[in-house]
Amino acid sequence: MSKIVEFPTHRLPSQVIRKDLDELKEALKSCYENVEEAYDTIQKMEEDLLEVESIYNEKLLQLAELVGAANITVQDLEFATNLTVSCDSTGLMTFQFNDSEGVESGSWVFTPEGGENIVFIPEGEDE
DSSP states (O other): OOOOOOOOOSOOHHHHHHHHHHHHHHHHHHHHHHHHHHHHHHHHHHHHHHHHHHHHHHHHHHHHHHHOGGGOOHHHHTTOOSEEEEEOTTOOEEEEETTOTTOOOSOEEEOOTTOOOEEEOOTTOOO
């Protein structure tokens, strides 16, 4: 009768680790590709957002020129990115449109949903 020599079925520890590393490399490549795709998508979304914001700002200024700044609502200003907001030591907030040629100056009073009045006085104007 002949003797059968069985080969070990267990892999060497270094082989197990190398196999694990190869699998992890593939997983990492996939993750990096997904992150890069997400960054590209975010960049495109930001570019789209800037374009829409620019159009919104232009339309808001057109509205202010047509109806007067006093008729611009707080809700209209919610998405405006062309405003400068400042607050003096008394707590008076001043909103000023940037690049606002043709928009009337003067005090603006807004009443948000809470009911309190907010008075807007462009820079250089007296109360």
